[in-house]
Amino acid sequence: MAELRKDPVVGRWVIISTERARRPSDFAPQPVQRVGGLCVFCPGQEAHTPDEILAVRSPDSQPNQPGWTVRVVPNKFPALRIEGELEPSGEGLYDRMSGVGAHEVIVETPAHGAALATLPEAAVADVLWAYRERMRDLGQDSRFRYVMVFKNHGEAAGASLEHPHSQLIATPIVPIMVTEEIEGAERHFRLKKRCIWCDIIRQERRAGGRIILEGEGFVALAPFAPRLPFETWILPAGHRSAYEETDVRELAPLARLLGEILRRMGRVLGDPPFNYMLHSAPLRAGLLDHFHWHLEIIPKLTRVAGFEWGTGFFINPVPPEEAVQYLRGEVPGSPVS
């Protein structure tokens, strides 16, 4: 049974996930999961995953059968369990809570060898729609306070399966990094009465050196203080706090921009391992004036070592202004033109 535990000094929660418990000898890199040589996320293998929660599929097809283009299933080895009540408990200095949550996999395409970057725009929009629907549905469950949608692409970014997929984890606690973002944004709002991300977009538009691309209501930019080389954020140009409130008509332009950014990263950096994380407002927070949802994309080109782990200070060898020139195709000989 998984359990949430809180560090008594800094207040960071961790998930102690005994569902995934392993002996020391089991820490060698895990091979890609296949069943009899077949990938469990491929069409025809639906019986090897838990029953689907949501799918985009042809009208004449049946659940848990082929005929889908996007398929959402519970993670077979979930970090948190969907059953049970929240049971906080204390033990002297320490706090714990039952490991209740949701852990789902969004299979992005039936094509094992495809990549999100190269799917047609409408297929990417369907993936983005699935994120929205799952956040809306999980938001009905009062046990959950937050849904983090994320993608691990490539082994160095933590992907254990090759078939294109993203994941989401719903947690009963608002994660500390989201809380820190919200607190920083609230501080700014109290002083200025403006959303800090709206201010960032305004300042970047005036200065120009860190915007990679704008398109139909969305902006892709390199942040002023990126943790990692080529870190890129995608934000709605207008103020929006909750991703799940995105209008379905906005999904196509968002899919277009996301696909274009991933393709450019792929060309400039040679299909790098990457993660992306969708930072949206906490569930049921209502429309927040001070929070602005954004998608953070981080290629994994450098290793995070002791200094970063100890300090939270990142050493980034690529100024964002240079990364932007590559991603805009302004560097002679660069593969983006």
Added chain:
Amino acid sequence: MAELRKDPVVGRWVIISTERARRPSDFAPQPVQRVGGLCVFCPGQEAHTPDEILAVRSPDSQPNQPGWTVRVVPNKFPALRIEGELEPSGEGLYDRMSGVGAHEVIVETPAHGAALATLPEAAVADVLWAYRERMRDLGQDSRFRYVMVFKNHGEAAGASLEHPHSQLIATPIVPIMVTEEIEGAERHFRLKKRCIWCDIIRQERRAGGRIILEGEGFVALAPFAPRLPFETWILPAGHRSAYEETDVRELAPLARLLGEILRRMGRVLGDPPFNYMLHSAPLRAGLLDHFHWHLEIIPKLTRVAGFEWGTGFFINPVPPEEAVQYLRGEVPGSPVS
């Protein structure tokens, strides 16, 4: 010229280190640095590093010549530069500062193929003494607010050189993770008038299930909420806030405990890549009632992926109580006995 930049939302600083600037094509894994087939940290190659700052060497030997057992040199590719004044500047929402700091390498032994874990206790004590001396010396420089001593062992933990070494970086800003620890500890002290790490040691001694080893004034334990499997902390059993105030007579027992823990990790986990980070009080903070220095050791057995990057929530598949049983040799068939 390196530059410090602050994220305007969460207040996290990053080092944009153009000294190490690289083009996108340069991000393939770097081979181990050698000069003409020889390691620059090996005896006889002293001319290939900047001049030494400190060394433990035989009385008849000369600086920057063989005859040393521990040698501290400036990093040849420093993340921060030692020259220059602190120059904070603003740009709308953004804050930056000149990238002033120190970045040094502590070469732990002349033996290229050795490891800190298997050096004699007196040699480990000399390394710990070198940390102390460098922190004392850098603490004289009023530009620096913090020194982080850390070690990256193994390529997966970010080591780019094979020869056993640790590093330190002195920064003009107290790192955000240290600030968060101090704030958490201050909160506890305000309520309880006690150091939280002293309280942790007391509670763990009563409960017993997470202490790995105690010895002559130092304790090694698994934290209640470890981020990573087999995470281990070493702390002085009595209250001490600043590592650099450690009495020289305490270095041998500390070296003994550190060596023993690293050897046990090596046996249980098969020479895992690991980082350690020395969390000490900010420079010139005086003796703090609420802060307790500690060394955090994190084997790198699992990959940190999108969920951790997005939330700060870690998923740890090994409960610390189980890790402790392996490190104590209580698991039948375990290599520690």
